[in-house]
Amino acid sequence: MPKPILLSVDDDSDVLRAIERDLRSQYGKDYRVIGSDSPVGALELLKQLKVRNDSVALLLADQRMPNMDGVGFLQAATQIYPEAKRALLTAYADTTAAISAINQANINYFFMKPWDPPSEHLYPQLDDLLEDWQAAYRPAFQGIRVLGTRWSPKSYELRDFLARNHVPYQWIDVESSANDAETKRLMEALGPESGELPVVLFPDGAKLLEGTPAQVAEKVGFRTHSETTFYDLAIVGGGPAGLAAAVYGASEGLHTVIIEREAPGGQAGMSSRIENYLGFPAGLSGNDLARRAVVQAKRFGVEFLSPQEATGVRIEGPYRIMTLADGGEISCHALMIATGVQWRRLDAPGVDKLQGAGVYYGGGTTEALSCKDEIVYVIGGANSAGQAAMNFAKYAERVVILVRGSSLSSTMSQYLIDQIKETPNIQIWAHASVIEAHGDTHLEEISVQCADTNKIERVPATSMFIFIGALPRTDWLAGTVERDDRGFILTGPDAGAEGLLETSVQGVYAAGDVRAGSIKRCATAVGEGAAVVQFVHAHIAREGAEIGH
Numbered sequence: 001m002p003k004p005i006l007l008s009v010d011d012d013s014d015v016l017r018a019i020e021r022d023l024r025s026q027y028g029k030d031y032r033v034i035g036s037d038s039p040v041g042a043l044e045l046l047k048q049l050k051v052r053n054d055s056v057a058l059l060l061a062d063q064r065m066p067n068m069d070g071v072g073f074l075q076a077a078t079q080i081y082p083e084a085k086r087a088l089l090t091a092y093a094d095t096t097a098a099i100s101a102i103n104q105a106n107i108n109y110f111f112m113k114p115w116d117p118p119s120e121h122l123y124p125q126l127d128d129l130l131e132d133w134q135a136a137y138r139p140a141f142q143g144i145r146v147l148g149t150r151w152s153p154k155s156y157e158l159r160d161f162l163a164r165n166h167v168p169y170q171w172i173d174v175e176s177s178a179n180d181a182e183t184k185r186l187m188e189a190l191g192p193e194s195g196e197l198p199v200v201l202f203p204d205g206a207k208l209l210e211g212t213p214a215q216v217a218e219k220v221g222f223r224t225h226s227e228t229t230f231y232d233l234a235i236v237g238g239g240p241a242g243l244a245a246a247v248y249g250a251s252e253g254l255h256t257v258i259i260e261r262e263a264p265g266g267q268a269g270m271s272s273r274i275e276n277y278l279g280f281p282a283g284l285s286g287n288d289l290a291r292r293a294v295v296q297a298k299r300f301g302v303e304f305l306s307p308q309e310a311t312g313v314r315i316e317g318p319y320r321i322m323t324l325a326d327g328g329e330i331s332c333h334a335l336m337i338a339t340g341v342q343w344r345r346l347d348a349p350g351v352d353k354l355q356g357a358g359v360y361y362g363g364g365t366t367e368a369l370s371c372k373d374e375i376v377y378v379i380g381g382a383n384s385a386g387q388a389a390m391n392f393a394k395y396a397e398r399v400v401i402l403v404r405g406s407s408l409s410s411t412m413s414q415y416l417i418d419q420i421k422e423t424p425n426i427q428i429w430a431h432a433s434v435i436e437a438h439g440d441t442h443l444e445e446i447s448v449q450c451a452d453t454n455k456i457e458r459v460p461a462t463s464m465f466i467f468i469g470a471l472p473r474t475d476w477l478a479g480t481v482e483r484d485d486r487g488f489i490l491t492g493p494d495a496g497a498e499g500l501l502e503t504s505v506q507g508v509y510a511a512g513d514v515r516a517g518s519i520k521r522c523a524t525a526v527g528e529g530a531a532v533v534q535f536v537h538a539h540i541a542r543e544g545a546e547i548g549h
């Protein structure tokens with residue numbers, strides 16, 4: 001935690017050096033002592049410190065300075081750091097001005113030059129001021145801060161990225177906290193840059209204007225490029241199947257890399273509560289499961305390239321070569337594809353335009369708190385929709401689940417149906433389909449087609465979370481790996497392969513939701529991922545024998 005700051009300002013460099021020396025010798029252990037020879041420069045510096053979220057305990061300024069006197073400086077500095085103690089350094093001739101400044105400009109104290117000995121004329125008074133400051137001092141947040149607006153898709157994308165990658169951050173909604181004094185001061189300190197939202201502020205003082213997840217990833221040190229270009233096992237997709245294969249592969253000595261496009265955890269990472277995963281009787285959040293798996297994989301030496309996307313694959317003799325979105329390539333003995341499925345889009349006017357601004361695909365755990373006391377619409381009747389509804393019900397005034405059928409019974413697990421029945425602020429709207437989303441800058445209303453009455457109802461809505469099934473995105477494998485007509489990867493006998501999880505290409509495997517015929521569950525994805533490793537060992541041994549190793 002950086003120490004709070006004592007800032008002294010004096011255009012006379014000898015006096016400045018002397019005051020800095022005295023401050024440092026007495027307070028250097030607990031405070032950072034900074035000096036500036038210009039009041040204008042010091043105000044600029046204070047703005048930078050504000051953006052970095054540094055704390056300033058004391059402002060000490062000489063009264064007689066060109067361009068701006070000490071009182072003027074302290075008054076201006078109060079706009080940036082109102083809680084800092086303010087003191088003036090004056091010559092005897094300025095005593096009257098100093099006394100009136102105390103009254104008019106809210107200055108806490110004035111010191112006469114010279115202040116020798118400081119033990120008598122400086123420290124006792126400063127001790128008093130600093131003790132007073134310490135009593136009200138609350139250490140500032142020392143992590144990443146994201147400034148943006150609730151309805152900005154770019155802000156949402158960033159927050160979702162940070163949350164899913166377990167990077168702690170503080171969210172400052174500059175619209176809803178526009179009247180908050182500290183937000184105002186921060187925006188003023190940022191100046192014109194405050195218009196380039198979302199702004200990401202890092203503890204080292206760096207900032208990203210209109211920042212993107214890829215830029216944040218680079219800044220926080222995520223690896224997107226590989227250390228080497230050859231691996232025993234390369235895994236595309238960091239969901240449960242990919243993570244399980246990585247843990248088992250690396251723990252059994254395979255040099256293993258995972259390439260993940262968004263955040264390790266996959267769909268499971270978006271689940272607010274998985275209740276049917278073996279060994280967790282009270283359930284656990286998908287985020288927690290993902291975090292634990294990532295730690296475990298890293299412990300065994302698995303490399304993560306994330307965010308990074310696989311965009312193509314080709315086979316050259318015994319090597320499987322993967323191309324990546326940044327143009328790089330990775331080759332490996334064995335490749336496992338565990339890219340799961342992605343949400344199906346809701347094809348209705350207005351939906352695409354408002355995505356990230358009230359319309360969301362998937363869990364929306366980032367958004368749950370923002371929906372406090374609002375009405376939330378959840379579209380879909382499967383388990384993922386049920387879990388999300390249960391999560392939103394903790395914050396929202398009411399959650400409405402829209403289903404096309406007559407009830408949830410055919411699409412949702414009974415345990416979730418029972419939980420929903422017992423939650424008074426969840427309501428089911430059956431025979432209902434969203435046919436349009438309305439709003440200019442964010443979602444304001446939805447039009448719902450009611451199949452039972454044949455009417456269209458238009459209702460106010462600020463948040464709509466869509467869970468209407470999912471499909472694989474495997475176009476990048478076209479021409480190499482055989483898939484069914486919906487894009488799921490064929491394995492085993494369906495692909496003419498020997499191993500159950502092997503694809504139409506030797507040494508290329510598929511596991512989890514992306515595999516045709518798989519059971520779409522966390523535990524089965526984990527099981528398949530773990531099982532692939534056995535086939536990989538056999539494949540490497542066979543190839544080694546063939547190429548004479």
Ligand SMILES: Cc1cc2nc3c(=O)[nH]c(=O)nc-3n(C[C@H](O)[C@H](O)[C@H](O)COP(=O)(O)OP(=O)(O)OC[C@H]3O[C@@H](n4cnc5c(N)ncnc54)[C@H](O)[C@@H]3O)c2cc1C
Nearest residue numbers: 237239240241261266267268310339340512513520521522
């Ligand atoms: C909200 C929700 C709740 C759920 N709740 C439960 C539950 O309670 N119990 C249960 O058993 N199951 C549940 N499921 C289902 C379960 O999460 C999935 O079956 C499981 O996550 C599938 O794992 P997977 O590894 O096959 O794929 P995924 O989890 O889909 O992971 C695939 C990963 O691959 C990445 N990827 C895709 N393409 C590329 C590419 N080209 N390059 C790099 N990376 C790529 C994706 O970003 C993703 O992270 C839930 C699903 C959702 C969405």
